[in-house]
Amino acid sequence: MFQILNEDGKIVNEEDVPDLSDEQLKELMRRMVYTRVLDQRSIALNRQGRLGFYAPTAGQEASQLGSQFALEQEDFLLPGYRDVPQLIWQGLPLYQAFLFSRGHFHGNQMPEGVHAVSPQIIIGAQYVQAAGVALGMKKRGKKNVAVTYTGDGGTSQGDFYEGINFAGAYKAPAIFFVQNNRFAISVPVEKQTNAKTLAQKAVAAGIEGIQVDGMDVLAVYAATKHARERAVNGEGPMLIETMTYRYGPHTMAGDDPTRYRTEDLDNEWEKKDPLVRFRKYLEAKNLWSEEDENKVIEEAKEEIKQAIKRADQHPKQKVTDLMANMYEELPYNLQEQMEEYKEKESK
Known part of the structure; x- marks a missing residue:
């Protein structure tokens, strides 16, 4: 498993530390803290009946935001239903993300310059779409990539194999993420497949695959940057398995994770929290403080408040x-x- 930061926020792989400025490192942390607050507020809004469908994201911030941070604005994003944070940081206004949750068509209308489609609800379908988008980019001679995400359960879908095989055959510039959070709703990954890793499924399609510590934002960023460079240089697609964990339920539609996850497992992954790990790293470099974090939290709360108000005022x-x-x-x-x-x- 590819890793740069360990659970204590210490560098364990000096050779692969990405070339990010202090400001970029701080911005990455800002986005992760903001997204954790957004998740907490979204859960509360859902319980109040002010949002519709919602899939919690806490625990997966490094996997989601580390990958998006490595992309260019012209790259094309094809998210799954848990991947709204990537869409927001790619340029989707927050109020539209709330409208998407409510099932309003305006939540699916991407603004000018935001190269993305709305989150896919059908498991794995975005993999086939990403292969097609990537091939279209190649045929147009564009130096960009199509990026898509699914969970560990998505790798059991036929669309998963069809997507990576098609992209591999045509050397299409695609990056396929499998966010392995250990459970496809309630089915543990060990019952999902007999493969030792999900990354090795890339072998059958003849493409490169890598397993990454999905709680390590620097490792996810570095792996995505590598995959992007390969893709735009004509070396074909890549499959990236990020080992991560969702701290909340699968969705807010009645799932109870205590019925299929043990307290010991939750505690084990709690110690790997991507925000805690990256915070320790930045504090050791004197780049982050409690004051910085509190400022981001208050900004996020206010922006979320204004966004939900705007969503409420949008024509029904x-x-x-x-x-x-x-x-x-x-x-x-x-x-x-x-x-x-x-x-x-x-x-």
């Missing part, structure tokens, strides 16, 4: 919006329904 989605967005030309039976709902909505 109507049935006629759904019809208009689904079809360029309505079938005759829906034309009748369109008129019917227009009348209802005008009252």
